[in-house]
Amino acid sequence: MSVAEILVQVETLSPQERDELVMKLLAMRDDTPKPTQWKTGAEIVAMLNAMEPIELLIYPEIEDAVEWVKQIRKDQQKNRDLDWGADE
Secondary structure, X not given: OOHHHHXXXXXXXXXXXXXXXXXXXXXXXXXXXXXXXXXOHHHHHHHHHHOOOOOOOOOXXXXXXXXXXXXXXXXHHHHHOOOOOOOO
């Protein structure tokens, strides 16, 4: 069967069937990464809950994430307040 003959048959498929065919064809290629399945919100939350806590290397004593971000931003602002000699 030629590619042209196959395309004639593909035109009779529904959009969902065409999508499925495309995914299967891509999966047949050796150099194409395998398609991933979408995760639901509940699956993402379960993955996050299963993760180990992230160690904060800077200010590990600050446990509140909002306060930690405020401190980081304060430090960044302090580093940006450099005197570039504009008063000269």
